[in-house]
Amino acid sequence: MKYNFKVFRGDKDSGGLVDYNVDVDEGMVVLDVIHRIQAHQANDLAVRWNCKAGKCGSCSCEINGKPRLSCMTRMNEFSPDKPVTVTPVKTFPVIKDLVTDVSWNYEQNKRIKPFKPDPKKKDAKGYVMFQEDVDRVQEFRKCIECYLCQDVCHVLRDHDRKDKFVGPRFMIRLASLEMHPLDTEDRIPAVRDEYGSGFCNITRCCTDVCPEKIQITDNGIIPLKERVVDRYYDPIARIFGGGKKKQK
Amino acid sequence: MLNPKEIQTIEHDVVVVGAGGAGLRAAIECSKLGLNTGIVCKSLLGKAHTVMAEGGMAAALGNVDARDHWKIHFRDTMRGGKFLNQWRMAELHAKEAPDRVRELEEWGAVFDRTKDGYISQRNFGGHRYPRLAHVGDRTGLEMIRSLQDYGIHQGISVHMECTALDIIKDGEKVSGLVAYWRETGRFIVFKCKAIILATGGAGKAWKITSNSWEYTGDGYALAYEAGAELMDMEFTQFHPTGMVWPLSVKGILVTEGVRGDGGILLNNKGERFMFKYIPEKFAAETADTEEEANRWLKGDKNARRPPELLTRDVVARSINNEVKEGRGSPHGGAFLDIASRVPAEAIKRKLPSMYHQFKELAEVDITKEPMEVGPTLHYFMGGIRVDHDTQMSRVPGLFAAGEAAAGLHGANRLGGNSLSDLLVFGRLAGVGAADYIRKNTGTINLDEEQVKISVRRATDILNRESGTNPYLVHEDLQQVMQDNVGIIRVEHELKKAIDELQRLKKDTEKVKAPGSSQYNPGWHEAISLRCMMITAEAVTLAALERKESRGAQTRLDFFGEDKEWQKYNIVLRKGKDGNMEVEKVLRTSTSPELERIANSTIEALDAEVAAEKENLKIS
Structure with a gap:
């Protein structure tokens, strides 16, 4: 034909x-x-x-x-x-x-603090973590870095705010680190201040185009935004200082 | 003519060519050992062929079946390789793979878990125990992403979309690498004391292959031209299960994990035909009734393994034979059925990318109907001949690891032994290069004449007034190799291939790429033809030389294994007259201990390992 x-x-x-x-x-x-x-x-x-x-x-x-x-x-x-x-x-x-030229994406990845495992979670046979605790991280790690989510993100596509927001790809990379059961690093301040979580206005266009069907917005970006809110804006947590604690 | 002095030059201690699992692991090791390290890769970082690996990474962790041990992994590897593997490499691999898996977890990989929270392991062809650490059916992606995300913080310079053209030598020693940037078409010279080739294989010289465009044998050709030797090139693995329909996806891999998780092979009469093809050597360890095979699947530790999990060479030949004798599926393959064996939800969970691949590319729902599969060229067991401990070729300063190197897999590779190969020997090549550089402190000279020749050969393709179309020469080559150097080989066809290759070499010399040098795929295709030609010739000559059928090499005119041939590996090199030389090289004897382990019965070895573990506990 x-x-x-x-x-x-x-x-x-x-x-x-x-x-x-x-x-x-x-x-x-x-x-x-x-x-x-x-x-x-x-x-x-x-x-x-x-x-x-x-x-x-x-x-x-x-x-x-x-x-x-x-x-x-x-x-x-x-x-x-x-x-x-x-x-x-x-x-x-x-x-x-x-x-x-997708080199900007490689620069963003380099800005993210790398994985830092907790040595206490290891015994002679290796690290211990359970399937139900890694399921959500594995969803994000299905990402094939096609950058289609970056392509449709309004913040990057229409407003060209690459200086302020790392885009959905790196929000789920951050989510995969923040929710990793072994990780001890704290990236929540940077999620707000350096990676620009506040710029995402949850239109879910990224999720719609993801060829791996990763629930980028609902499972990745929204939980990260919630962690930012808990840390900085939750009045009870602020009074008791509990918000500074890292949750996994 | 371009003045070599005007070409951009970058200096590194070591340049790693290729950014798949082996290249990244090698570069990480080099950097850890204090070397100024550069990676040169044809694609963007994270896109190398390693992402295609599905099933898993073999390592005797013993997390799922505590009876596993390096000795049993070693024995499986030697038997799978039909005893042509280099003993020492198989030993190093089996011993070090568990540490490499755990290290990858330390760097961020998230493997599927056992119930008690450790790295889970799955069954695979030729592996006695569940041994493959995995992440669903996307283990390669997990590996490459973990190495990438760890590697970018190790101070390595990554030169993306940069294609290696030639190795430059100072006397006998490596002194540099000529390459070109795809984006601009400009040339670059890397001045370096050592090069690690981690360039993968050359499946793109065949028509039906699971390999991507990058697999054009660049490492084999560069090493060969620089004076290194190639070995075991006749052993090209045809993976038994590639997609056969639609035509445009013919060859794309269907993971062995489908069979590992219970999938069975059927012919068009609905017969589970693999029971007919159990080789004598594996009869004692393979189920001979469906009833026993089913018990094994349910976890009965006394039941023997189903015949679908025999080694890849055996399964590929069996499918080939069913098709030849008229019992094939409508599109010329066999049926691979998991739908009737495993609940739909479990299939989607364990084999998600297979589910999507068939759903989206073939409109087949693998939870409801069988897949159609057939052999596809998948992997090169052979490659650059290296020292077993240092991974250095006979060219001082030139190293190789992963699919680019020969030795670990012998005549046939077990599934899952490739990903572990990448990490074990990627790391060892890094250690080897660092040792070499420490011992060779003298200055090196970059010979401008060699740079000029390399650059001129590349630019001639663009500057020619007219010439042959590189894509059509490539298609021609693929057809020649598919028809004459396929899964079943015979002398008159191999000789025909040699004649055809001579004709194609002439076409390659006249090839013309229209357009400018900037991001020009036609030019790139033309450049890679030379590498594919050298590789194709090496495979064909070696296949002709080995007058027996062993592992991945099946000769119609020499049926079965010949004990005498087990003593030799075939080595190829560039002769003084510029032609390719073939030599039967006697295999060196090894430690009697390794030979004893490999030749033990499985019962004896199981008992030995159990006793050893018991002693460890007591002490």
Whole structure:
């Protein structure tokens, strides 16, 4: 079946949508179509990809304006009557074609205080922690760093406040550390002051696009916001000083 | 022509090429030992092929079955590798894997837990006891993220989207690495005393593979050109269970964990065919009735393991045979059924990414219907020949670890032994490089002539007026290897492949990438062709040389294992005339103690280990 693809070609200075007519076979995903264009029509079409199975988070782009992994977007959800547009993620600067500069994300990760396990929770056989206590942390650790959540976050996408808010990806990274049963570090002050938890206004757009179906807002960001509130704004805790205690 | 003096130069003590599990672990060790360490990786950090590893990481922790011990892990590894493994490496691996797993937990990994709160372990093919530390079916992601998040605080310089082109030498010794930045297309020279290659394998030279675009044999080719030897290259592992439909996902991995957790293989007649294919060597340890196999699944410690959990070479060949004899599934594979064996909720909990992968890519609900699976090229047991303790190749200063190195897995790798390999030998390569640098304090010289040659070879591809399309040359290569150097091999096909490779080499020399040098995948593809060609030739020559069937190498014209061939590994190197040389190398004898352990019956070894543990308790 023939499809019309409109793919962004260009760099940070200039560019636009370029038309490609491509044969699409049964079972193909959008990334297959991009590869077919690359092999036969545009050898230098730039695209990132690795695993082609939704496990590495490299091939993020916007398909008909929606942030998606191109390797997990099947062609049978589109009709051949309408063109399919493929553009780079909007929140990060374009390098070339579908490839964007996501280095800002790596800088944010480096700012987060690393994991610091409690040596007391270890015996001769290793650390002891129970499945029910690690379930919620494991949910966050499913993150494949595709940055689609960063792409749709209003704070980053529309307001470009990358100077104030680390974005949903790193809020759940923080949540995975703060809720880790072995961790002894305290990041709650930084969650408020350095990572900007207050900027999130809980529209849940990040959760909607997460290919791993992580409940970013409800299970990650809201509990972090609650911990900030407990620490700084809970009157009883403030009187008794209990709010300073770290909860896990 | 570009003046080498104008090329950006960065100096490190050691450069690690590759940022998968082995590369990251090696870099962490180097940095801990005080070396100025750089990582060069083709993709963004955290995207390396390690993320694709699903089932787990083998280590004899004994958390689920206390009878486990390094000796039993060692024995399983040697038997799985059909006794071609390097003894010392298999010993080091089995002994050190538990510490590497615990260390990863210390650095933040969150493994699934046992009821009493320790790291849980699952069953896998060829492993006597439940041994694989895991996180659902995304253990590789957990490993790479843990190493990444720990590694970024260790003072390592990470050079992302940077592709290694050639190793530079000062006399015999390593003195640098030429590479290029994908983003700008500009060249860079790393001046360094040691290089650790952790570049993974080369599955992309085949058509049906579980490997990503990065798997183009860069490390094999760079090491080969620099004078190092390759070994065991004939042993390419075809994982028995890759997806077979739709076409666009053909080859994508279906974890062995499906079988470890109870999944069974059926042909189109509904027969559980693996019972027909139990090799004599494993008969004593494998269930021969469905009734016994079912008891094992329920946890009966006296029952033997189901035949679906035989080693990968055996299962892959069996599926291949069922298909060949007309009992395959509609799309040319076998049925892998877990739906009728395990409750839907448990499948979703234990195998979440398999559930999504099939649901989203094939519209198959694995909790309700069977999957269709078939063999896919997955892993290179062979690779760069290294010293067993230091991981250094015969080129001073050049090290290798993980899939890029040969030795641990012999003729066939057990599932789960790869992730542990990455950490054990990644670390040891770091220790080896640090020792080497400590002993070699003299200055090194970066030869500009070698840099020039490397840069010119790369830029010629862009500057040519016209030439062959790199993508089509690659497709051609994949077809040649798939058709002639596949799961079942025979002399006339292997010879045909050698002829075809000569033709393809000529095409590669004429390849042209249109466009500029900035983030140009066509150029990148053209550059990697050279590496794939060298690797493909090495595999084909080694496969032709080994006149027997053993592990992952199956020769139609040489049926079964030949005792005589168990004495040799096949080594390849660049000859003085520039052609590839093949040599049968006699395996060195090892400690009689290791041989005794590997050749013990399982009952005797179980008893020995139990007695040892008892003695420890008393003392």
